[in-house]
Amino acid sequence: MKANFWLNKTVIITGATSGLGKAITKILLEKGAKVVAISRSEESLKGLKNELVSFSENLFLIKADVTVKKDCKNTFKIVKDKLKTADLLINNAGVGLRCEVEEIDEIDLRKVFDTNFFGAFYMMKYGISFFKKIGKGTIVNICSLGVKRPVPFTAGYTASKAALSTLADAARLELKKDGISVLCAYPGSISTDFRKNALGKPYPENEVRLSRLSPEIAAKRILRGIEKGKIEIYTSKKDYLFVLFTRLFPKLSERVVEKAFAKNRNN
Ligand SMILES: NC(=O)c1ccc[n+]([C@@H]2O[C@H](COP(=O)([O-])OP(=O)(O)OC[C@H]3O[C@@H](n4cnc5c(N)ncnc54)[C@H](OP(=O)(O)O)[C@@H]3O)[C@@H](O)[C@H]2O)c1
Numbered sequence: 001m002k003a004n005f006w007l008n009k010t011v012i013i014t015g016a017t018s019g020l021g022k023a024i025t026k027i028l029l030e031k032g033a034k035v036v037a038i039s040r041s042e043e044s045l046k047g048l049k050n051e052l053v054s055f056s057e058n059l060f061l062i063k064a065d066v067t068v069k070k071d072c073k074n075t076f077k078i079v080k081d082k083l084k085t086a087d088l089l090i091n092n093a094g095v096g097l098r099c100e101v102e103e104i105d106e107i108d109l110r111k112v113f114d115t116n117f118f119g120a121f122y123m124m125k126y127g128i129s130f131f132k133k134i135g136k137g138t139i140v141n142i143c144s145l146g147v148k149r150p151v152p153f154t155a156g157y158t159a160s161k162a163a164l165s166t167l168a169d170a171a172r173l174e175l176k177k178d179g180i181s182v183l184c185a186y187p188g189s190i191s192t193d194f195r196k197n198a199l200g201k202p203y204p205e206n207e208v209r210l211s212r213l214s215p216e217i218a219a220k221r222i223l224r225g226i227e228k229g230k231i232e233i234y235t236s237k238k239d240y241l242f243v244l245f246t247r248l249f250p251k252l253s254e255r256v257v258e259k260a261f262a263k264n265r266n267n
Pocket residue numbers: 014015016017018019020021038039040041044064065066067091092093094095096115119142143144145186187188189190191192193194195197
């Protein structure tokens with residue numbers, strides 16, 4: 001990573017108290033950035049504060065639920081009042097859903113869209129107004145590798161991330177003239193509580209996956225992608241090559257996935 005890229009930058013991040021969000025928060029603080037960490041839970045925010053006590057000067061906590069529009073609006077008001085400025089918004093909060101399409105519970109699907117799509121949309125909406133006023137800013141949406149190569153059992157979840165990815169791709173074009181960049185990360189599997197917290201059916205032990213990274217490695221690679229100004233960030237070479245393969249040979253890619261998941265059919 002470039003030595004001083006993050007020094008004194010202010011980053012607002014949702015879902016900062018666990019998994020990938022926590023790993024990103026930690027690295028940013030170590031790099032000298034100020035972090036505005038968002039979570040729905042007062043308790044997990046306190047836990048984060050205790051864990052990162054040596055960085056307390058640069059760590060700001062906001063209790064907010066991204067599915068609540070006024071919480072998102074209020075977040076930017078707090079940032080404006082307390083910090084005056086910010087450089088980046090990372091839409092990381094998210095929830096999984098594992099279920100075949102026919103059996104998806106509509107209530108679960110709405111919950112997933114409320115968090116993964118509408119939550120990120122509200123944050124983008126208020127973030128854009130905020131960044132326009134200061135004349136610059138970067139918005140990073142944590143999507144999923146599944147957007148680029150959908151796989152069985154995660155259609156509902158992936159659809160919410162695909163909607164977010166498309167929203168971001170169009171926003172990027174609208175906002176270039178305002179000095180605002182919009183990027184998306186498409187991580188593959190990461191070892192976090194994501195599967196435990198997911199709605200729908202439990203993930204099988206022998207889940208099919210292309211790769212699985214630690215949150216620290218995924219976080220590092222995402223931050224490196226942001227530094228490089230990439231518009232699509234992948235967290236492993238294997239993932240990137242499989243996306244390329246899918247673009248070039250969509251039918252063949254589908255056959256590979258179908259075969260790999262055939263084993264999981266009864267889980
Ligand atoms: N793990 C993977 O394999 C994987 C792969 C691709 C993409 N991703 C994406 O990576 C992101 C991070 O996931 P993770 O793996 O770190 O999972 P995680 O450990 O379950 O973390 C999810 C985070 O989202 C927050 N969150 C959920 N609903 C929220 C809401 N309504 N408002 C505010 N925060 C909310 C949670 O915080 P609170 O509960 O404290 O509010 C939690 O910190 C997600 O967007 C996920 O879709 C994960």
